Amino acid sequence: MSAGGGRRPIVAGNWKMNAGAPAEARALAREVRRLCERHRGAAVAVAPPFTAIVPVVETLEGAEVSVAGQDCHWEAKGAFTGAVAPKMLAAAGCRMVIVGHSERRRLFGDTDESVARKTRAAIEAGLVPIACVGETLPEREAGEAKAVTERQLRAALGGLGPAQLADVVLAYEPVWAIGTGRTATAAQAQEIHAHLRAVAAAVGGATFAAGLRILYGGSVTAANAGELAREADVDGCLVGGASLEAEGFSKIVAAVAETRR
Numbered sequence: 001m002s003a004g005g006g007r008r009p010i011v012a013g014n015w016k017m018n019a020g021a022p023a024e025a026r027a028l029a030r031e032v033r034r035l036c037e038r039h040r041g042a043a044v045a046v047a048p049p050f051t052a053i054v055p056v057v058e059t060l061e062g063a064e065v066s067v068a069g070q071d072c073h074w075e076a077k078g079a080f081t082g083a084v085a086p087k088m089l090a091a092a093g094c095r096m097v098i099v100g101h102s103e104r105r106r107l108f109g110d111t112d113e114s115v116a117r118k119t120r121a122a123i124e125a126g127l128v129p130i131a132c133v134g135e136t137l138p139e140r141e142a143g144e145a146k147a148v149t150e151r152q153l154r155a156a157l158g159g160l161g162p163a164q165l166a167d168v169v170l171a172y173e174p175v176w177a178i179g180t181g182r183t184a185t186a187a188q189a190q191e192i193h194a195h196l197r198a199v200a201a202a203v204g205g206a207t208f209a210a211g212l213r214i215l216y217g218g219s220v221t222a223a224n225a226g227e228l229a230r231e232a233d234v235d236g237c238l239v240g241g242a243s244l245e246a247e248g249f250s251k252i253v254a255a256v257a258e259t260r261r
């Protein structure tokens, strides 16, 4: 299969708990819009903190840049202090939502089960979930990277019907590479991505697996994005730190788009 297999890559910026003040978020979104929109070869998304979603959606109105939530609850409403429902994100203008990020799993108690519920609830609310999987350093060193990510993927897809599967975007984010400056090599990423695609085929069939976008995340920069995205099963990236500066982020978008020429 040629690089990308015809799948349009996605570059998604995960702002995490940064740039969440409306004015700051507007300024960053304006720059992302100005610098990224021309790179048609890759779809672009940004995931601001909840407080900045509406200002960012307003700033990006009419632009080809999607807005994503960084997390959601699986319930539609109710007594869940601090949580936001998928439908609320959709109503605020989000088209996507990140679920199961390793920081949510590690710091906020997300489990394979809750990630599965969130994934399904996101789809039912009309959002595209970016479901994250990834092993820790001890797990990698114990030779468990494939087994751990497979377990996480099977759980995330478990409750979905055939039509729902088509909406899922996957992100492989080795925990040891997130925010550490230690990117997985292109070969390490490809090995896990290929495995995840094979698992996806076993779960949802060959057509689903062939169309599934699998993003890589973990210390992606303009310097390494192109090399990663040239791998056959790497369909773009989920960018943390480097998404907070529009110029650098746009270079990542350009590098990924370039791999599909």
Ligand code: PGA
Pocket: 014, 173, 177, 178, 179, 180, 181, 217, 218, 219, 220, 238, 239, 240, 241, 242
């Ligand atoms: P990083 O974060 O690019 O800062 O390593 C990636 C992520 O957590 O999505």
